[in-house]
Amino acid sequence: MRAKTRRYRQIALVVVAAAVLLGVNVPPAFSYVQEWQHERLINSPEYKAQYGHWDTIEVPPDNRVNAIHAVLLNSGKVLLIAGSGNKEDMFATRALKSLLYDPTTGQSRMIPVPDDMFCGGQTVLPDGRVLFAGGTQRYEKLDGAVTNAAGAMRVKNENPNAPRLIPAGTEFVSPTGQKYKSEYDVNLPPAAKTGVGRRTQVTASEEKVFVESETAGPQAVNGNRDKYTVTGLSAADSKNIYGIGEPMTLDKQDYQGTNKAYTFDPRTEVWTELPDMNQPRWYPTLTPLSDGNVLTVAGLDGVGQVLNGLSEEFNPRTNTWIDRREVLKQYFPTYPALFETEIPRRMVYTGSNAGYGPAQEGRVPGFWDIDTGAFTPIPGLREPDLMETSGSAFIGPVQDQRLVVVGGGGVGESPVSSARIDFLDLKNPNPSFTPGPNLAQPTRYPNLVNLPDDTTLITNGSLDYRGKGATNNHLAYTLDPATNELRPMADPRIGRDYHTEALLLPDGRVLVAGSDPLFDDEKNTIPGTFEQRIEIFTPPYLQSGTPRPTISSAPGTMTRGSTVTIPTPDVGRIQKARLMRTASATHVTTSDMREVALDMQKTPDGVTVTVPPQATIVPPGPYMLFLVDDQGVPSEAKIVDVP
Incomplete structure (x- = not known):
């Protein structure tokens, strides 16, 4: 008690002295001392060893971007993609950006992007290229800002012998003479023709395009589904x-999607255009499959409507898109959390999503067979109406087939959010969600990152929609899948909500970027400022003072089913080996992140590891190889390819 009294007396003397020196009142000076004590605490070795540490990276002003998407490349660099970055003036001027950041050197370089990739979808392909598909064709216009009546036009072609291009600016005329112009090109395929003679049937082809009245005001409003003529056609074509x-x-x-697609090559650091998707998409999910293809699902289409089914696959061997609309008719909200299970082409949808779509449609989690289109609901999820902006991921080695759902909120600008953590064991004969621990407070937009010690970092988020009311939580935890327990970590210095993402780095740290609050003040009166600083979290396993194990060398390629020798001078304390897939993230949706446990045997000079033979456990692509010692300390990773 005397020691405490003496310490408090010393603090009081420091406060008074600071107040006299600074010429300020005691409360601000006391706050200064508290801040000094806090900084001293969080920078102490003991604190770091228990809770880890956050470092803020100040990117040079000319290299700052509104990070909407993040990808770890097989070069070890991080690609932060902004496009227009939720800035309509940048969209209008085509000031479209991406940033290449090297976490090893701290160097960064701006790379222009060829189209507005804002709010498209991304993943890493088997050969290490980044696939990016979709993005923004047109920004939203809110109620009160719309001056010209507009809507979707279904353009039809009944000629089975002739496809037609309907160019942007084509005029459509209603039965009453109102004129509307199309916003972009439409490629109309020929009509479908079946049968012969009297049994011939022609089914018109159809594509949608957004049209806007040529005249402003309410006189162009038309609530009917009329038939419109197309200006400039010949008499025969008009029929x-x-x-x-x-x-x-x-x-x-609403925002409108684009059907554009590109790859980014980490070797040349250049964007390359691909053939267009079959559908425009804004807020789509791209999930890598065990056969190397990429399942592409959901999004807002070219007229701002949620796609109803119309899924497709990208084949990276031929750089082509496969239209799956005839089979894959399942409706999902935008950015649905979809993962391939250990059964090939059997997907699981956790119910997590990023927003657009009605509250009562496509929100039920379930298994989805993408060969047959069959969907089987999964029961047991708590607070199923609070899954928008929640996080989902595999936890622990993917062989365990365990998923977690974290946080989330109500549909749209709902102020209601959830602290729920639920688990899903896919190996259970009757899979259902089971309760886990709760977060310290209800949280939207939590980022989830698998760590090489088998835990999962959960960081950031906000209580309310886009941090309204200054509700960013500045919290972080690790979740241990072995015990289902949460452990508090050091508090992030920067609050992050909407448009934020997090990635594991090859050195075992975690990079966090982005954040797009709606407002910058508690009363919601000052428009929000996009957060352009990067933070890097160093977990406790790198703060204990224990030297980290090293990998002397590793092969560039590790084939499924193969056994490989990994030399290390630290063989005596190596406990496990892990492959962590290089991941991508946007809108707290990470469909390609996974951790793979490798069978391991010790040798006099290193360890031999065996890669699982199943492609659904180890899909093709680049991975980080970590060796982890008996204290949970990982080596620096070597990046290897699983072909």
């Missing part, structure tokens, strides 16, 4: 090509 208009209104207009 076969026409439009069926959906309601033309002055209501809010």
